[in-house]
Structure formats: structure tokens, C-alpha cells
Amino acid sequence: xxxxxxxxxxxxxxxxxxxxxxxxxxxxxxxxxxxxxxxxxxxxxxxxxxxxxxxxxxxxxxxxxxxxxxxxxxxxxxxxxxxxxxxxxxxxxxxxxxxxxxxxxxxxxxxxxxxxxxxxxxxxxxxxxxxxxxxxxxxxxxxxxxxxxxxxxxxxxxxxxxxxxxxxxxxxxxxxxxxx
Ligand code: SF4
Numbered sequence: 001x002x003x004x005x006x007x008x009x010x011x012x013x014x015x016x017x018x019x020x021x022x023x024x025x026x027x028x029x030x031x032x033x034x035x036x037x038x039x040x041x042x043x044x045x046x047x048x049x050x051x052x053x054x055x056x057x058x059x060x061x062x063x064x065x066x067x068x069x070x071x072x073x074x075x076x077x078x079x080x081x082x083x084x085x086x087x088x089x090x091x092x093x094x095x096x097x098x099x100x101x102x103x104x105x106x107x108x109x110x111x112x113x114x115x116x117x118x119x120x121x122x123x124x125x126x127x128x129x130x131x132x133x134x135x136x137x138x139x140x141x142x143x144x145x146x147x148x149x150x151x152x153x154x155x156x157x158x159x160x161x162x163x164x165x166x167x168x169x170x171x172x173x174x175x176x177x178x179x180x
Contacts, residue, residue, distance in 0.1 A: 001105035002026045003138055006095040007060065008033060010049040011153035011160050013110040015145035017056050020108075020138075028104070029053065029060035032094050034071040035087045037167040042067055048159045055156070061098065072166065083168065088122050092129055099135045106138040113142040113149060116164065 003020060007013045007029045020027045031049055036042040046062065053060045075090050076083040092109060099107040109126065111117050119141070126137035153160055163169045 001138070002028070002103075004095060004099040004102065004104040004107045005029050005058075006091055006107065006109040006111070007031050007049060008091075008110050008114075008165070009045045009161065010052050010056075011149065011158050012113045013049070014056065014152055014156075014158075015149035016108075016110045016113050016142045017058055019140065019142060019145060021057065025138075027058050028102075029058050030063070030095055030098060031060055032063040032066060032091055032098075033165065034066065034068055034090065036165040037069060037170060039067070039069075041161070041165070041170075044159060045161065052156065052158060063094075066094075080168065083166070084118055085121055085125070087166065088118075088125055089129075092122075092126055096129050096135060100133075104135055106136045108138040108140070110142075112140065113146070115143055115146055119143065 003025045005013065005016060005020070005027050013029065017027055017029070029049070031046055033042065033045070036045060046064070049060060071090060072087065075086045079086065088111065092107075095107050095109065107126075107130070109122065111122050112119060123139050126139065130137040163173045
């Protein structure tokens with residue numbers, strides 16, 4: 001199948017890309033993440049992906065002209081408690097749209113690799129958005145390659161961020177510093 005893979009970051013996509021390729025699928029990546037804050041972090045994750053995409057053996061579509069934090073903030077405004085769901089939704093909806101336009105057979109996301117994400121929420125959402133349409137959601141539990149992916153990304157010297165991406169997750173990791 002031709003699969004459009006939403007990529008949140010390079011380290012999370014390593015195992016996903018290799019697993020899909022081993023299954024015989026043709027993978028194209030899509031870097032679309034308006035949730036990432038600040039813009040310097042967005043660029044750093046993007047450039048890491050650019051640096052390694054050839055080694056990973058994939059083409060990647062970059063949607064820099066669509067990087068707009070307002071897209072994220074508008075969607076999560078007044079529903080911060082459920083922000084991850086909407087953050088997933090924005091990115092999956094866009095991926096599905098582009099997959100349909102590009103006549104891909106299926107779409108999926110590197111978010112299914114991370115043990116820190118709400119795996120079942122992402123899987124259900126991906127299937128719901130796809131509905132019974134022509135472009136299906138490709139589900140696989142990529143978390144099975146979690147350890148291997150970490151080791152590989154470290155060995156390759158990839159930049160590995162220490163927060164999920166949004167302002168809230170950045171704040172969470174720094175809270176300790178503020179209370180000192
Ligand atoms: S914690 Fe991660 S998934 Fe949740 S809203 Fe922030 S960036 Fe999105």
C-alpha cells in the first residue's frame with residue numbers, strides 16, 4: 001500500500017517507517033505539527049527529520065506554510081483538559097485530507113509509537129475519521145519497537161526532545177524550576 005505517515009518527530013518515526021517498509025508498504029512522510037511551541041522547536045524537529053529522511057529511505061512533505069500556532073490554540077481554547085484529543089485530531093484530519101488528495105491507500109501516524117501518548121484515543125480517532133472512506137487508517141502497535149527506536153535514534157545522533165511539543169507540555173517539564 002501507499003501510506004501517508006504523519007510524523008510528529010524524527011526519533012518517533014524511525015521504528016514506524018522501518019516496520020511499514022518491512023511489511024512492504026511505500027511510505028511518504030508528512031510533517032504537520034502546529035501544536036509545537038515555540039517556533040524554534042518546530043524548526044529544530046523539522047530540520048532533524050530533514051537531516052535523516054534520506055537514511056530512513058522516505059520522502060517527506062513539509063507543510064511549513066501551514067505552521068500556525070493559532071490553529072492549535074483555537075482548537076483547544078476552553079477545552080485544555082482534553083487538549084491532546086484535539087491536538088491529535090487537527091493533525092490526523094490534515095493528514096487524511098492530504099492522503100485523499102494524493103490518492104494514498106491509507107494514512108497513519110508516528111504518534112502510535114510513543115508510550116507517552118494516548119494510544120487507544122489515537123487509534124479510535126484515526127479509524128473514526130477514516131470512516132468507511134477510500135483512504136483507510138493503518139493501525140499497528142508500533143510501541144513494540146519502543147526500546148529499539150530509542151537506541152537507534154541515539155546511535156544516529158538524532159536530536160531527541162524532552163517534552164511532547166505544546167506550550168503546556170513545555171510548562172509541565174519546567175514547573176519544578178519555577179517552584180525552586
Ligand atoms: S501534550 Fe502533546 S499531544 Fe497533548 S496537546 Fe500537548 S503537544 Fe499535543
